[in-house]
Amino acid sequence: MTKINTGKMNEDAYFSKLPNGLAVYLIKKPGFSKKAALLGVNYGSDDIIFSLNGQRRETPQGTAHFLEHKLFDLPDGRNTLQLLTQMGASPNAFTSHSATAYYFTCNDNFMPALKLLFEFVYTPHFTPEGVEKEQGIIAQEISMRGDMPEIRLFDEIFTALYSKHPVRHPVIGTADSIKTITADTLHDCYNAFYRPANMVLTVVGDLDPNVIEDAALRLSPRERQPVPEFDCGGEPEETVAREKIIRAGVEQPMFAIGVKLVPRDDRLPWEINCQLALGVLAGPLSRLYGELYDKGLIGPSFSSAPYLFKKGGVLLISGRADDPPAVHAAFEKEIRGFNSIDTLLFGRVKRAAWGERMRVSDNPEALARSIALDYMSGADYFNLPRAFDSACIDSVLSLFSEMRNNSIIICETIKEVPK
Amino acid sequence: MCKVIELTRKILCGGAALTCVTTDRFKTNVLAAFFIRPLSEDEAALNALLPPVLRRGNSKLPTLADMSNRLADLSGTGLYAVVRKLGERHCIGLISDFIGGENLNNVAELLFDTLFTPVFSDAFVLSERDNLLSQIRALKNNKASFAAARHNALAFAGEPYSATRLGGEERAGAITPEALRHCYQKTLDSSALEFFYCGPADPERVENLILKNLPIAPRKIEKLAATFPTNENRRDFSESENISQAQLSIIWRTGITAENPDYFPANIACAIYGGSSASKLFTHVRERLSLCYTTNSSINRHKGLMRAQSGVDTAMLSRATDEMLTQWDDVVSGRFSDEEFNSAVSLIVNELKSVNDSPAALESFWQSQSVYDLCNTPNDWITAVLNVRKEDVLRVAKGFKLDSTYCLRAVQ
Numbered sequence: 119m120t121k122i123n124t125g126k127m128n129e130d131a132y133f134s135k136l137p138n139g140l141a142v143y144l145i146k147k148p149g150f151s152k153k154a155a156l157l158g159v160n161y162g163s164d165d166i167i168f169s170l171n172g173q174r175r176e177t178p179q180g181t182a183h184f185l186e187h188k189l190f191d192l193p194d195g196r197n198t199l200q201l202l203t204q205m206g207a208s209p210n211a212f213t214s215h216s217a218t219a220y221y222f223t224c225n226d227n228f229m230p231a232l233k234l235l236f237e238f239v240y241t242p243h244f245t246p247e248g249v250e251k252e253q254g255i256i257a258q259e260i261s262m263r264g265d266m267p268e269i270r271l272f273d274e275i276f277t278a279l280y281s282k283h284p285v286r287h288p289v290i291g292t293a294d295s296i297k298t299i300t301a302d303t304l305h306d307c308y309n310a311f312y313r314p315a316n317m318v319l320t321v322v323g324d325l326d327p328n329v330i331e332d333a334a335l336r337l338s339p340r341e342r343q344p345v346p347e348f349d350c351g352g353e354p355e356e357t358v359a360r361e362k363i364i365r366a367g368v369e370q371p372m373f374a375i376g377v378k379l380v381p382r383d384d385r386l387p388w389e390i391n392c393q394l395a396l397g398v399l400a401g402p403l404s405r406l407y408g409e410l411y412d413k414g415l416i417g418p419s420f421s422s423a424p425y426l427f428k429k430g431g432v433l434l435i436s437g438r439a440d441d442p443p444a445v446h447a448a449f450e451k452e453i454r455g456f457n458s459i460d461t462l463l464f465g466r467v468k469r470a471a472w473g474e475r476m477r478v479s480d481n482p483e484a485l486a487r488s489i490a491l492d493y494m495s496g497a498d499y500f501n502l503p504r505a506f507d508s509a510c511i512d513s514v515l516s517l518f519s520e521m522r523n524n525s526i527i528i529c530e531t532i533k534e535v536p537k
Numbered sequence: 538m539c540k541v542i543e544l545t546r547k548i549l550c551g552g553a554a555l556t557c558v559t560t561d562r563f564k565t566n567v568l569a570a571f572f573i574r575p576l577s578e579d580e581a582a583l584n585a586l587l588p589p590v591l592r593r594g595n596s597k598l599p600t601l602a603d604m605s606n607r608l609a610d611l612s613g614t615g616l617y618a619v620v621r622k623l624g625e626r627h628c629i630g631l632i633s634d635f636i637g638g639e640n641l642n643n644v645a646e647l648l649f650d651t652l653f654t655p656v657f658s659d660a661f662v663l664s665e666r667d668n669l670l671s672q673i674r675a676l677k678n679n680k681a682s683f684a685a686a687r688h689n690a691l692a693f694a695g696e697p698y699s700a701t702r703l704g705g706e707e708r709a710g711a712i713t714p715e716a717l718r719h720c721y722q723k724t725l726d727s728s729a730l731e732f733f734y735c736g737p738a739d740p741e742r743v744e745n746l747i748l749k750n751l752p753i754a755p756r757k758i759e760k761l762a763a764t765f766p767t768n769e770n771r772r773d774f775s776e777s778e779n780i781s782q783a784q785l786s787i788i789w790r791t792g793i794t795a796e797n798p799d800y801f802p803a804n805i806a807c808a809i810y811g812g813s814s815a816s817k818l819f820t821h822v823r824e825r826l827s828l829c830y831t832t833n834s835s836i837n838r839h840k841g842l843m844r845a846q847s848g849v850d851t852a853m854l855s856r857a858t859d860e861m862l863t864q865w866d867d868v869v870s871g872r873f874s875d876e877e878f879n880s881a882v883s884l885i886v887n888e889l890k891s892v893n894d895s896p897a898a899l900e901s902f903w904q905s906q907s908v909y910d911l912c913n914t915p916n917d918w919i920t921a922v923l924n925v926r927k928e929d930v931l932r933v934a935k936g937f938k939l940d941s942t943y944c945l946r947a948v949q
Contacts, residue, residue, distance in 0.1 A: 128564075149562050152894035197824070203815035204876060206883030225890035254827030261782040262830055262848050265680045367779045369674030402605045411601060417668035418589070419675070438671050466609035473613020473636050480563045480896060 119144060119327040125503040129479065132327040134334075139315025139342045142334045143489050145322045147482065153228045153323030154482035156221035157239050158490040160318075160345070161311035163289040164215045164428055168346040170310050175346075177307055178298045179284075180256070180291015183213040185304050187252050189220070191243050198238040207231040215285050215427045217494045223483050228323065229333065236337035242308045244301040256296050263290060267366040271436065275376040278359045282351035283430055286358075314338045316345040320490045322482035350429040355380065373442035375449055377433040377521050385426070385497040387513070390471070390505040392424035392433060395517045397467035398459050399452065400435055406452045415445055426495065433521070456518050459511045472506055542893055545740040546912055551753035553730040556903045557740040558896075564636055566736030567896045568644055569619075570652055571630030572728040573908055575761050576622060576697045582704025583720040584627045586662070586669050586712060588618030592631065593661040596654040598647075611643055612636045616651070622702040624794070624839025625763045626908050628731075629724075632900065638737045642746065649750040657721070662714040673706050680945065681831070681846060684784035688844075688943035691774045692788050696764050698840050727759040731907050735896045765792055765841050772941040777948045783851040784945040787861060789843045789937040791836070795909045799936075800838050801921045802929040806937075807836040807843050808881035809930070810868050815880040817864040817873070822847060828857045839905070843937060851947045858942060869934045871927070878927055885922050889915045 119132035119142065130146040163182045168175055190198045190211075202209040207224035209231075220239055224231050263269045273288045280286040291299075317338075321330050357378055382388040400406050400422045410416040420437035439445050478484045492499040543559040574584050598604045608614045614635040621628040631651060635644050677683050686701050693699040703709070730753070734743045767790050793803045811818035811834030818832040832847035845865070849857040867873065892898045892915040902915060913921075 150894045152891045197814075199814035200820070200880075203813045203884060204880040206887040208884075208887060209814070223887075223891065225887050251824075251827050255823060255830055258782065258828075258848065258850070259830035261850070262680075264781040267678050367677070369677055370671055372678075403602075403609055408600075408602050412664075414664055414667055417671050419671065438675055466606060470609040470613035473615075476636050477565050477615075477634065480565045482894070 119331045122500050124500050127476070127479070127500060127503060129500070131500060134331050136314065136331075136335055136338065137342065138338055138340055139313070140334060140338050141318040141493055142331055143318070143320040143493070144325060144327045144330045145320070145485060145489070146327070147322060147324055150324050150482065151225045152223055152482050153225070153321070153325065154221065154223045154486045155228070155232050155235060155319065155321045156219050156486040156490050157235055158217055158219040158318045158320070158494055159312055160216075160316045160494040161218050161307070162214050162216040162428070163287065163291075164284040164350075165311065165346070165348060166284050166287070167349040167351065168310065169349065170346040171344065174349070175306070175310070177303055178291065179287040179295040180289070181299055181303055181307050182218055183290050184252065184256060184296060184299050185307055186211050186213045186218050186220075187256065188244055188248060188304060189242065190238060191248055192238055192241060193243040198234055201234060202231055205231050205234075213289055215289060217491060219487065219490060221483065221486060228325065229329075232321075232333055233337060239312070240337070240339060242305065242312070244304040244308075246301050249299065249301050249304070253296055253299075256290065257293060260290055260293055260296070263288075265367075267368050267372055268436075270364055270366060271372060271374040274362060274364050275374045275432070275434065278362045279357050279376050279378045279432060280353060280430070281358050283353040284351065285427055285430055310346050313343045313345055315342055318490050318493045320486040320493075322486045348428050353430065370438050370440065371442050372436070372438050373445065374434060374436040375446060379431040379433065379521075381429050381431055385495050386492065386501050386505045387508060388431070389424060389426055389497070390502075390509050391513050391517050392426070392431065393471050394464070394467055394509055395514045395521075396422040396424065396433055396435070397471055398463055398514065399456065399518075400449070401467060401470075403463060403466050403470065406448065410445060410448060415439060415441060415448070428495075453518065453521055457515075459515060461511070464511050464514070468506065468509065475502060544914060546907070547740070547744060549744065549747065549751070551730070551751060552728075552756050552758040553732065553747070553751060553753065554907060555732040555734070555740070555744055555747060556907055557743055558735040558899050558903070559737070559740060560735070561737040562894075563735070563896050565634050565896045566636070566638060566641065567632065567634050567733065567900050568641070568648055569630060569632040569733040569900055569904075570648060571619070571628045571731045571904060572724050573731060573761070574627040574629060574724060574728050575759065576625045576627040576700050578697070578700045578705065579708070580720065581627065581700040581702070582669065582709035583712060583717060584629050585620045585703045586665060586709070586717055587721060587724065588620060588629050588631060589665040589668060590657060590661050590717065591651055591655045592616065592618040593665065594656040595650040596656070597650050599656050607647065611640050611647070614640065614644055614647075616647065620702055621904070623905055623908050624837065625697040626761060626839065628904060628908065634896065641736065641738055641743075645746045645750065653752050657718060659714040662712070662717050666709065666712050669703060669709050670706060673703050673709055676701070676703070680778070680780055680782070680784050681848060684786050684943060684945040685844065685846065687776060687945065688774065688786040688788060688941070691943065692772070692941045696766065698764070725753065726756060729758050731904065733900050733903055733907075735899050763794070763840070765790075765794070767792065767938055768940055771939050774941060774943040775946060776944070777946045780945065780947050782848045783854050783947055785847045785849060785854060785857055785861070786943040787845045787858070788940045788943075790940045791841045791843055791937050793838070793933070794841045795838045795905075795911060798921065799933045801918070802925045802933040803843070803937075804836055804885055805878070805881045805922065805925055806868055806930050806934040807834050808884050809873050809877050810834045810865055811845055812881060813884050815877065815884075817867060817877070818845065818847070818861065821864055822857060822860050826860060828853050828860065832861070842940070854944050854946065858944075862939075869931070869937075871931050878930070882922060882925070886919050889919050889922070
């Protein structure tokens with residue numbers, strides 16, 4: 119593996135791209151007992167339409183998440199979640215709009231656990247009985263999410279912003295869409311996406327780089343195969359709805375304002391510029407935040423973050439408020455009048471953002487996740503210092519002019535009237 | 538080369554104590570200060586309101602903007618108002634995490650100024666009171682934790698533990714600036730004060746920093762009690778809400794608290810039952826019967842209870858309850874394999890080993906120890922867990938008394 123120059127991030131990090139295309143990272147943490155390993159696939163819930171070998175495929179919503187659930191089963195009936203737990207590891211997985219990841223943390227038995235991680239991810243076993251059983255479990259997960267207003271807000275903001283891009287569908291799918299998923303659907307999608315050249319392994323812990331590289335080489339399929347092309351459906355710049363109201367059993371309204379961004383190729387600098395733009399516009403150091411907080415229009419629940427995905431991105435601002443339209447109006451007014459950034463404020467926002475990023479380094483699991491997600495999005499996590507250095511007032515302001523050309527959508531939840 | 542983690546705990550003057558974890562392993566340093574208050578329905582909201590009001594501004598940084606600017610200038614230091622319910626103790630205070638050991642003196646100064654020279658204006662109190670009310674109302678947004686809180690209120694009625702971490706809405710809404718100032722003074726006069734530091738600085742340096750800045754004279758510290766009654770008969774509670782998925786909560790009284798060596802076999806029993814994806818609840822209630830997506834059990838060593846939870850279809854509530862109780866019966870009757878036992882032990886040992894690798898986990902672990910003046914380290918716990926035999930688990934699990942079940946049903 120090649121040692122990475124991490125500059126002021128001060129990490130002991132290594133990288134290798136195997137002949138089969140699998141990317142492998144190791145971040146060595148001397149003295150740490152805890153270790154984390156994550157095997158990520160560049161296949162998320164948005165990948166419902168794709169082209170492979172010249173053929174266009176369309177699959178049901180929620181397939182990537184369903185596949186994630188089923189991959190833990192092995193053909194001999196063993197359940198890998200249970201096997202990993204028996205080894206003393208804490209396994210888990212997640213599916214986002216852009217990616218799927220399988221990971222574990224442990225202190226002992228790292229190499230056997232890593233072997234098992236590779237084994238189950240590269241041994242698909244989907245049966246009609248297994249799919250039917252999982253439909254019941256995922257139906258309960260969908261039901262649970264229906265009772266979580268913050269998740270409903272998150273899902274709804276994308277339906278209000280996007281008309282074509284598959285990000286408008288919930289990651290988990292719907293009660294109807296998961297019923298149409300079959301063992302064949304899972305096999306097809308697995309064969310298309312779960313290819314080493316479409317995947318990344320990140321390991322964090324006090325481990326030897328050569329041992330990790332050898333294991334990855336030995337445990338992953340040898341051949342290098344083509345990866346599917348993503349189809350975002352030809353999304354227009356316009357939004358779908360300016361305002362949408364959803365109903366949920368909440369005591370106080372919640373809101374999510376989403377700014378639809380024009381996607382850019384240079385992912386990491388784009389993400390940092392988005393983070394800094396939100397910091398100067400609506401972060402705790404901003405004029406707007408202070409004004410809204412002092413007026414009692416927002417409280418500590420008010421937060422903002424960029425959410426970037428394949429061929430798209432949204433600036434999300436959310437929280438609880440008695441009067442979400444007033445918060446929305448103040449936000450729009452602020453954007454319209456925003457044509458300069460105070461140098462002192464910009465420096466502070468940058469320092470705060472950098473400190474926030476660096477704290478991730480002490481959490482092996484979070485670090486493994488950040489590196490993998492960046493890699494799958496086409497970015498290099500260890501370019502952070504360069505991205506921060508290159509971010510300047512002009513690059514952030516250019517984002518503002520773009521924001522002014524986009525619509526802002528508000529979703530608010532209202533206490534449901536008992537039937 | 539990294540230093541091995543060293544632990545130092547010292548009782549300081551004025552009812553204050555300092556726990557130091559000395560290590561240069563992390564980029565993040567942590568400095569925290571907590572007052573330990575008794576938990577009660579009457580004072581829970583007052584206690585919960587204190588940290589955010591203190592966090593609003595101090596004599597040197599009188600506005601929220603001043604505070605935010607200073608934190609950003611200190612390499613993006615974080616300063617958080619924190620309220621925790623540990624059994625019948627209410628821990629209220631501030632946690633700061635920061636990059637770079639060189640920032641320690643400045644962060645300590647900021648923390649002390651915020652704790653002991655707050656602005657405490659009427660406007661700050663009323664504004665944070667509104668925020669507290671908002672937080673209390675938002676508890677309902679998470680149906681599983683709302684169900685647990687409702688179950689606590691009903692099962693522990695008349696006991697301090699029935700109070701919620703943030704207090705009740707009615708009492709929070711009635712708080713006046715005068716009442717909060719009185720609560721602050723009472724806290725300064727009589728509550729134990731726990732400091733925690735994790736970072737590369739020598740404990741003597743941290744101790745001197747605290748002693749130099751601690752404005753508290755010797756005080757009479759309020760003695761804190763805890764209650765552990767049991768109920769003879771199982772009770773079944775049920776309430777309705779406008780929800781899609783029903784929430785089920787089951788409580789057992791264990792009577793086993795932090796200082797009791799039976800805590801370790803109790804912890805293993807709970808892990809076999811519902812501690813992981815290898816547990817009985819996950820294997821049977823979720824995987825075999827597809828009754829739910831989430832199901833788990835957890836043990837509370839501060840109050841001496843075990844709770845099992847699940848989110849299920851309202852139509853399946855009865856079946857899920859029966860199955861969850863059947864699975865516990867299997868644990869009590871010893872119907873679990875060596876693999877299940879070993880898996881539970883591995884789970885707990887892995888969690889404990891991980892504590893030493895996270896500044897946040899170290900802070901949380903040592904607070905839950907220091908509240909009861911316990912000094913055993915994660916490694917001591919690991920030794921205790923590894924010494925537990927199957928017979929110990931059976932003996933201890935048999936002593937768990939089923940207290941009550943609670944269902945939050947969907948409105949029909």
